[in-house]
Amino acid sequence: AKFASSLFDGMKGMNRVFQGAATIDSILRGNLIEKAAEAGLRSLFVGFETFSPENLKQSNKKQNLEKDYIKAVNRLHSLGIMINGSFVFGLDDDDKDVFKRTVEWGVKNALTTATYHILTPYPGTRLFKDMENQGRITTKNWDLYDTRHVVYQTNYLTSQELKNGYDWAYKAFYSWSNIFKASFQHESYKHK
Numbered sequence: 001a002k003f004a005s006s007l008f009d010g011m012k013g014m015n016r017v018f019q020g021a022a023t024i025d026s027i028l029r030g031n032l033i034e035k036a037a038e039a040g041l042r043s044l045f046v047g048f049e050t051f052s053p054e055n056l057k058q059s060n061k062k063q064n065l066e067k068d069y070i071k072a073v074n075r076l077h078s079l080g081i082m083i084n085g086s087f088v089f090g091l092d093d094d095d096k097d098v099f100k101r102t103v104e105w106g107v108k109n110a111l112t113t114a115t116y117h118i119l120t121p122y123p124g125t126r127l128f129k130d131m132e133n134q135g136r137i138t139t140k141n142w143d144l145y146d147t148r149h150v151v152y153q154t155n156y157l158t159s160q161e162l163k164n165g166y167d168w169a170y171k172a173f174y175s176w177s178n179i180f181k182a183s184f185q186h187e188s189y190k191h192k
Contacts, residue, residue, distance in 0.1 A: 090119035
């Protein structure tokens, strides 16, 4: 982080605009994100892990993860940084409502863009090994390992429900956020 900090200081006068990727933790820790904004950071790719309470417990996340998400988003908004939120569907405790919950959260927190992924156990990872040992890998056609296809035996959702929910999330986020933006602009014209 020291290197990044002095790098951003050096870039400050260059009037360059750039984008990057960050974890929630790095956005909330210290003042690195402020330095990045001063150096010209305008857009950030942020991975939000899960919106299923059970998954939070399962991954031993502190229960304040949701609070941290909101804190991180507010900090980025206050610095004028656009947020591309990245979300993964298909964790074992995801239920039929996870798509709606995730999209609503993204719209409510005014994310600029959202990227959705279907959980993908890549060969060579612990997740792949675990799923293979449990007999849950359903295909070894590596072309399908692209975060858009379901390649493993799902838990609460059928693989079709997961795929449909993933497709729905994209459509819903972009139509809702457009409606939201349009009504917001309409409001601001009225007050002029």
